[in-house]
Amino acid sequence: MAEPLRVVVTGAAGQIAYSLLYMVAKGDVFGPNQPLILHLLDIPPMMGVLEGVVMELADCALPLLHGVVPTDDPAVAFNNVSAAFLVGAMPRKQGMERKDLLSANVKIFKVQGEALDKYAKKDVKVLVVGNPANTNALICSRYAPSIPRENFTAMTRLDQNRAQAQIAAKINVPVRKVSNLIIWGNHSSTQFPDASHAVVEVNGSVSSVPEVVKDQAWLNSVFVETVQKRGAAVINARKMSSAMSAAKAASDHMKDWFLGTAPERFVSMGVLSDGSYGAPKDVVFSFPVTIKAGKWEIVQGLKISDFARQLLDVTGKELEEERQEAIQIIEA
Ligand code: NAX
Numbered sequence: 001m002a003e004p005l006r007v008v009v010t011g012a013a014g015q016i017a018y019s020l021l022y023m024v025a026k027g028d029v030f031g032p033n034q035p036l037i038l039h040l041l042d043i044p045p046m047m048g049v050l051e052g053v054v055m056e057l058a059d060c061a062l063p064l065l066h067g068v069v070p071t072d073d074p075a076v077a078f079n080n081v082s083a084a085f086l087v088g089a090m091p092r093k094q095g096m097e098r099k100d101l102l103s104a105n106v107k108i109f110k111v112q113g114e115a116l117d118k119y120a121k122k123d124v125k126v127l128v129v130g131n132p133a134n135t136n137a138l139i140c141s142r143y144a145p146s147i148p149r150e151n152f153t154a155m156t157r158l159d160q161n162r163a164q165a166q167i168a169a170k171i172n173v174p175v176r177k178v179s180n181l182i183i184w185g186n187h188s189s190t191q192f193p194d195a196s197h198a199v200v201e202v203n204g205s206v207s208s209v210p211e212v213v214k215d216q217a218w219l220n221s222v223f224v225e226t227v228q229k230r231g232a233a234v235i236n237a238r239k240m241s242s243a244m245s246a247a248k249a250a251s252d253h254m255k256d257w258f259l260g261t262a263p264e265r266f267v268s269m270g271v272l273s274d275g276s277y278g279a280p281k282d283v284v285f286s287f288p289v290t291i292k293a294g295k296w297e298i299v300q301g302l303k304i305s306d307f308a309r310q311l312l313d314v315t316g317k318e319l320e321e322e323r324q325e326a327i328q329i330i331e332a
Helices: 015-025 044-059 098-119 133-142 157-171 209-213 216-220 222-228 230-238 244-259 306-331
Strands: 005-010 036-041 065-071 083-086 125-128 152-154 182-184 192-194 199-202 205-208 267-272 284-292 295-298
Touching (some): 015 036, 015 083, 015 244, 083 098, 098 306, 125 133, 125 244, 133 152, 133 267, 152 284, 157 182, 157 230, 205 209, 209 216, 216 222, 244 267
Parallel strands (some): 005 036, 036 065, 125 152
Antiparallel strands (some): 182 192
8 A cells, every 4th residue: 555645634623624634534535545644733722623523533434544643833734745735714704705804814824835835745735725715825835935836726626616516407417417617717706607618418429518508698697696606605594604515626626636637628726827818927816727647737729708808807807906915914
């Protein structure tokens, strides 16, 4: 059997981690033959709760789980890790705008960037889940100069999975039949969920989603808004933010990053922008990517309609504004 891989989950006493830790520890992400040592980071007041999580992980009697390291010390948490799920942050509460979160959260990601730089493996793959995820990932990468910037990504996979579920329901096919949905831009209400390049398998043949849906007005309005506002809808119903689905999305993201995407298929990830599709450079922007041997590559050459262009510009502008605000907060 392979050597155990060290994986850190921050916010380990929180609600997303409660689902995520089980998925990771039972092999959903790194495969059924990869033993793991889980490092669990949270803040000092949560150490009691974390102890309960550690007990439950032990009580799951999971064969792949070779060790658990609970801690409130980033130096211990990030030591020698190959993968990092940065979940810990202040979650969005009912009625709270994402921008309110920026100030509280960018400082956390500066500290964690510095700790990754000092203690993690140099090829660590970092997935930022904590909001505002894109800008937190950007800040984190800036404070970890010894780690390649492409190793810092932000999660828009939950939005992609939500989009996929909406399309599957509309066409009335199982969700696994639908793929190549794109989330462009920020993980916020300005994101652009785009079905124009999506495909659906019907009776063994692959068709374009817009051709099957035959309702461009719905794709440009109800579909986009439903996905954009799904997080708020879950909060309204549950009185808490998405957790099980967020954990599943984090698993999907990291699994594809480690194990690669299927032929002809792409997934969406917030990655450092090189200006593709007219997006602003040097922000973490969600693009469609393919992944091979642990390296992502932005899918090129997709046609962008005038409608899409407008929405891409809006979300790009928001990310530039967030970057500016974040830098001001940190430098103040
Ligand atoms: P919880 O409040 O349940 O858990 C967060 C945990 O993080 C808490 O245990 C807290 O003590 C811990 N924490 C706070 N500061 C920390 C620090 N400096 N180091 C380590 N741990 C720290 O929130 P939860 O529902 O689990 O959500 C976590 C984050 O995910 C939030 O920022 C939330 O907004 C974000 N989300 C991101 C999504 C995405 O698609 N990118 C979707 C789901 C979710 O809303």
